[in-house]
Every structure is written in structure tokens, then in C-alpha cells.
Amino acid sequence: MEKKIALVTGATSGIGRATAITLAKMGYDLIATGRRADRLEELKTQLPKEVDFLPLVFDVRDRSNVLSMLTNLPPSWKNINILVNNAGNAHGLDPIQTGNLDDWDAMIDINVKGLLYVSNAIIPGMCERRSGMIINIGSIAGKEVYPNGNVYCASKHAVDAVTQGMRMDLNPFGIKVIAIHPGLVETEFSLVRFKGDEARAEKIYQGYQPLVAQDIADIIEFAVTRPAHVVLADIVVLPTAQASATVINKDL
Ligand code: NDP
Numbered sequence: 001m002e003k004k005i006a007l008v009t010g011a012t013s014g015i016g017r018a019t020a021i022t023l024a025k026m027g028y029d030l031i032a033t034g035r036r037a038d039r040l041e042e043l044k045t046q047l048p049k050e051v052d053f054l055p056l057v058f059d060v061r062d063r064s065n066v067l068s069m070l071t072n073l074p075p076s077w078k079n080i081n082i083l084v085n086n087a088g089n090a091h092g093l094d095p096i097q098t099g100n101l102d103d104w105d106a107m108i109d110i111n112v113k114g115l116l117y118v119s120n121a122i123i124p125g126m127c128e129r130r131s132g133m134i135i136n137i138g139s140i141a142g143k144e145v146y147p148n149g150n151v152y153c154a155s156k157h158a159v160d161a162v163t164q165g166m167r168m169d170l171n172p173f174g175i176k177v178i179a180i181h182p183g184l185v186e187t188e189f190s191l192v193r194f195k196g197d198e199a200r201a202e203k204i205y206q207g208y209q210p211l212v213a214q215d216i217a218d219i220i221e222f223a224v225t226r227p228a229h230v231v232l233a234d235i236v237v238l239p240t241a242q243a244s245a246t247v248i249n250k251d252l
């Protein structure tokens with residue numbers, strides 16, 4: 001059988017981890033990235049034995065490292081069929097007037113520039129082969145802005161814009177470009193946003209049924225298995241209890 005390869009960024013947790021396992025179960029050999037090497041080791045234990053696994057530990061902010069790692073992949077790993085640009089987080093939830101510059105840097109550098117660095121390394125090969133699929137994980141925060149979401153929302157609006165641009169520029173090469181914009185998904189996202197404050201993070205998901213990471217992985221599986229002439233270009237997925245970024249029917 002022909003080798004099929006998927007690269008998932010941010011595969012150490014949440015949506016990326018669930019997506020990595022799902023794609024591996026579908027038969028994709030897997031390049032999984034993140035900063036936490038131990039989590040990538042643990043991920044390996046969840047994969048079918050017959051799937052090849054290449055863990056890559058890097059910070060997507062480190063431009064030269066990202067480019068050198070991804071442009072110098074072993075020959076058997078170079079022909080990536082699916083790139084899932086998932087790595088990202090919110091840092092802080094503060095009004096703009098008291099925003100923290102380090103948080104702003106992190107969100108722009110990881111969610112936007114990191115996605116661009118990884119894409120820059122992978123897209124030329126897809127163009128050469130005139131095939132491939134890029135799945136960018138946006139957010140409802142890329143479709144709407146909510147109070148105190150300012151820079152995180154800006155970063156995800158940027159992901160939305162970059163995705164649309166990719167779809168246009170890569171259209172002549174037959175590369176499918178897909179954006180998935182989830183609402184509230186219970187992952188480590190809020191723990192990171194609130195800098196380890198577990199009680200505050202847990203509260204975000206109380207009083208309703210949030211999405212779980214596997215819900216997004218299932219949508220990715222569906223998107224990936226569409227026939228050659230079909231692309232699920234832009235998908236917003238919310239918990240049933242959520243009507244917009246700010247309207248959530250909580251039973252509290
Ligand atoms: P998690 O915090 O569970 O996972 C985030 C992943 O991103 C981790 O694997 C983390 O790996 C990786 N990551 C973060 N920063 C870096 C970095 N500097 N370099 C490399 N990897 C990094 O959150 P989610 O699974 O929820 O988030 C995944 C994506 O989904 C993000 O883009 C997020 O914005 C988006 N999203 C999440 C929603 C939610 O409600 N949870 C809703 C909408 C979109 P490590 O720490 O090991 O580096």
C-alpha cells in the first residue's frame with residue numbers, strides 16, 4: 001500500500017492529539033510535533049503498531065529551527081499528504097487597556113507566525129507534487145470578536161485570512177485548504193489561557209456539554225475522506241449549547 005503521511009502540529013494535547021490518533025488509525029504515518037517530548041512519547045503508545053511515527057520536538061516560534069527540521073526531513077517522510085496546523089493557544093483574557101505584551105507576543109508568534117513557518121516549509125513540496133491537504137484550526141474567535149478576546153481573536157482572524165489566501169494561491173496546484181473553526185472544546189486550552197488556574201479553567205466548561213477534542217478529530221476524518229472533487233472549505237462547529245462566541249446556554 002502507498003505510504004500516506006500526515007503532519008499534526010500541537011499533537012501533545014487536546015485537538016491535535018485526538019487528530020493525530022485518528023489519522024494514524026486511518027492508516028496515515030504520523031509526524032507529530034509539540035514542545036513536550038514526554039507527551040509525544042505517550043502519544044506513540046496510543047498509535048496502531050503498523051503506523052510509522054516521527055516525533056519532532058520544537059517550538060513553532062523558533063523560525064530557524066522549524067524550517068531546518070521540516071525542510072530536512074528524512075527522505076521517506078518528505079511527501080506529506082496532510083498538514084494539520086493546530087498548534088496554538090490563548091494567553092490571557094484581559095481588556096486591551098491592561099493587556100500583557102508577553103501574552104500578545106505569544107499569541108501572534110504561535111498562532112499566526114508559527115502556522116506560517118510550518119506552512120512555508122511544507123507547501124513547496126505539495127506544490128511540486130501538485131497534491132496535498134492543509135487543515136488550519138481556526139476558531140469561532142476568528143469569526144467573531146468577544147470582550148477581552150482582542151488579540152486572541154485577532155490571531156484567529158489572521159488564521160481565517162491566511163487560510164482564504166492559501167486556498168486561492170494553492171488552487172492551481174489542486175491542494176485542498178480547509179479551515180475548522182471550533183467553539184468551546186474542553187482541552188488544556190483554558191488551563192493555558194488562565195496560566196494554570198485550574199478552577200477558573202474548569203468553570204469555562206461547567207453547566208453545559210462542551211465539545212471534546214474527538215469531535216474535531218471526527219470532522220477532520222470526514223473532511224479528509226471526501227472525494228477528490230470535494231473540499232470542506234470552511235467549517236464552524238459549536239457545542240449545541242453555544243449560539244455564538246458569547247451566547248452560551250448554561251444550566252448554572
Ligand atoms: P491544548 O492546550 O490542549 O493544545 C495546544 C497544543 O498546541 C499543544 O499540543 C501544545 O503543545 C501546542 N503548542 C502551543 N504552543 C506551542 C508552541 N509555542 N510551539 C509548539 N507547539 C505549541 O489546546 P487545544 O487542543 O484546544 O488547541 C488546539 C488548537 O485549537 C489551537 O490552535 C486553539 O487555538 C484551537 N481552538 C481551541 C478551542 C478550544 O475551545 N479548546 C476552540 C477553537 C480553537 P506543547 O505545549 O507541547 O508545545
Ligand code: 8X3
Pocket residue numbers: 138139140141149182183184185189245
Ligand atoms: C477557543 C474558543 O471561545 O475561547 O478558540 O475563543 S474561545
